[in-house]
Structure formats: C-alpha cells, structure tokens
Amino acid sequence: MSAIVATEESAAAHAGHGRAVGQPGANTLADVVEQARAFRKVFVTGPQRSGTTIATKILAHELGYRFVSEKDIKTHSLWRLHKRLFSLRREVIQGPCFGSMCHYIDTPRTLVVFMRRKVTEIVRSEQRIGWTAQQWELANYFRDSGTIAAVRYECWENYQQQLMEVPWIELAHASLAEHRLWVDEEKRRHFADHQTE
Numbered sequence: 001m002s003a004i005v006a007t008e009e010s011a012a013a014h015a016g017h018g019r020a021v022g023q024p025g026a027n028t029l030a031d032v033v034e035q036a037r038a039f040r041k042v043f044v045t046g047p048q049r050s051g052t053t054i055a056t057k058i059l060a061h062e063l064g065y066r067f068v069s070e071k072d073i074k075t076h077s078l079w080r081l082h083k084r085l086f087s088l089r090r091e092v093i094q095g096p097c098f099g100s101m102c103h104y105i106d107t108p109r110t111l112v113v114f115m116r117r118k119v120t121e122i123v124r125s126e127q128r129i130g131w132t133a134q135q136w137e138l139a140n141y142f143r144d145s146g147t148i149a150a151v152r153y154e155c156w157e158n159y160q161q162q163l164m165e166v167p168w169i170e171l172a173h174a175s176l177a178e179h180r181l182w183v184d185e186e187k188r189r190h191f192a193d194h195q196t197e
Contacts, residue, residue, distance in 0.1 A: 016103060016162065016163045016164045016165040017165055018103075018112075018164030018165050018166045018167055018168055019164075019167055019168075020161070020167075020168060020169065020170075021035045021111070021167045021168070021169045022035050022169040022170075025116075025170060026116035026170045026171065026172035026175075027169055027170055027171055027172065027175075028171075028172060028175040029055075029058065029062075029171065029172075029175045029176055029178070029179060030175075031169070032059065032113055032169055032171045033059065033062045033063065035111065035167075035169055036059060036063055036092075036111055036113070036169075037063065038109075038111075039109050039110060039111040039167075040088070040089075040090050040091075040108075040109040040110070041084075041085055041090075041091055041092075041093065041107065041109060041110040041111070042059055042063070042065065042091070042092040042093070042110075042111050042113060043085070043092075043093050043095060043098075043102070043105060043110060043111070043112050043113065044056045044059065044092060044093065044094050044095065044113045044115065044171075045095050045096055045098055045099040045102050045112065045113070045114055045115070046096055046099060046114050046115030046116070046117070046152070046156075047096065047099065047115070047117070047122055047148060047149035047152045047153070048096045048097075048122075048126070048131065048133065048137065048148070048149075049117075049122045049125040049126050049129075049131065049149070050096065050115035050116070050117040050122055050149065050173060051115050051117055051173040051176060052070075052094050052095070052096045052115055053069070053094055054176055054181065054182065054183075055094075055113065055115055055171055055173075055176060056068075056069070056092050056093070056094035057181060058176060058179050058181050058182075059092045059113070060091075060092040061181060063090070063092065064090075065090040065091050065092045066089055066090065066091045066092070067091075067092055067094075068084060068091050068092065068093040068094065069094050070093075070094050070095045070096065070097055070098075073093070073095070075097045076097050076098075078098075078101070081093070081095065081098060082107075085105065085107040085110055086107055096115075099114075099140075099152055099156075100137075100140035100141060100152075100155070101140075102114070102160065102164070102168075103159075103160040103163040103164050103165065104165065105164075105165060105166055106165035106166060107166070110166045110167075111166065111167050111168065111169065112164065112166055112167070112168040112169075113168070113169055113170075113171050114156060114168060114169070114170050114171070115170075115171055115173055116170050116171065116172050116173060117149075117172075117173035117174075118173075119147060119149045119150050119153070121173070122149040123147060123149065134148050137152075138151060141155055
C-alpha cells in the first residue's frame with residue numbers, strides 16, 4: 001500500500017486557522033504551562049509512548065485543571081472527545097490515539113500540545129511494554145509499514161501543522177524530567193502502559 005501524501009497545493013487549499021504558539025520546535029514545560037493558561041481545554045497528543053500520559057498529568061497539576069485519560073473518553077471515540085472539548089470544565093485531555101485527527105479539532109479555547117521525543121526512545125519504550133498497536137495506528141496514516149512514531153512526526157510536520165484549526169505548541173519530553181511528578185527511567189523499567197507512578 002502506498003502512502004497518501006499531501007502536496008503543497010492540497011494543503012494550502014485546506015489551510016487551517018490555527019497557529020503555533022511559543023517558540024518554534026520543542027518547548028519546555030514552563031513555556032507550555034505559560035501558554036496553556038489562556039485556554040479552557042488543553043489536548044495532549046503525539047505518538048504513543050512519547051510521554052502524553054505524564055505530560056497530561058503534569059500540565060493538569062500545574063494548571064489546576066482536571067486530568068482526563070484517553071481511557072476516560074474511550075479510545076478512538078470521536079463523539080466522546082468532541083463532547084469533552086465542548087464542555088465548560090477546565091481539563092487537560094490525553095489523546096495520542098487522536099493524533100492523526102488533531103488538525104480537525106476546532107473547539108473554542110482549545111490548545112493542542114504535541115509531544116516531541118526521540119523516535120529511538122519511543123521505540124525502546126514500545127518494546128519494553130510490549131506495545132502491539134503499530135499496525136492499527138499505521139492504518140490511520142494509510143500505511144502498512146514503517147515506524148509509527150516516525151510516520152506520525154512526518155505527517156505532523158509536513159501536513160497537519162498547516163491545517164490546524166486551533167493554536168498548538170510542541171512540548172519536549174525531556175523537559176518533563178525536572179518536574180516532581182516525573183519518575184526516572186530506571187524506576188519506570190517495569191511500568192505498564194499508562195502507568196506514571
């Protein structure tokens with residue numbers, strides 16, 4: 001199966017109204033917290049194993065918002081996600097499963113946070129927990145092979161950023177290590193999926 005790739009012309013024809021906030025590239029946790037305070041909803045996405053769970057917990061803690069796991073909205077349920085995004089409650093929502101669709105989010109006062117982590121670290125984390133959803137996730141990008149984290153970053157950089165309907169910012173996984181909720185890699189060695197403590 002060949003990949004469907006957006007051309008410059010097709011992307012420009014469907015350009016979104018969103019904009020990058022913060023600095024170009026991966027921002028620190030402090031940068032993201034500062035930007036996120038202006039939003040009612042903060043939606044954290046990126047490749048699975050890129051730190052979306054711990055980033056969501058840390059951002060919720062720092063902002064005083066409610067933490068919402070992708071499991072709470074039922075993984076891949078667009079209806080439940082949409083309902084959450086339109087609620088009045090201040091929330092930080094974890095949703096790596098919605099990464100392929102984040103450019104469709106158009107709810108008011110929503111910030112998308114896209115996680116940045118080295119692909120080699122993501123692959124090592126996938127292997128450590130025995131993550132098996134690679135083929136499922138590749139299908140979201142019309143691919144049947146490749147490293148899903150690399151595919152996600154390629155799509156994000158070359159297609160989705162220019163189609164975003166809401167403001168977005170990238171967050172460096174490494175910058176989370178300074179926070180008190182962070183658990184060192186050695187202690188995480190036996191963690192399961194979604195485990196942060």
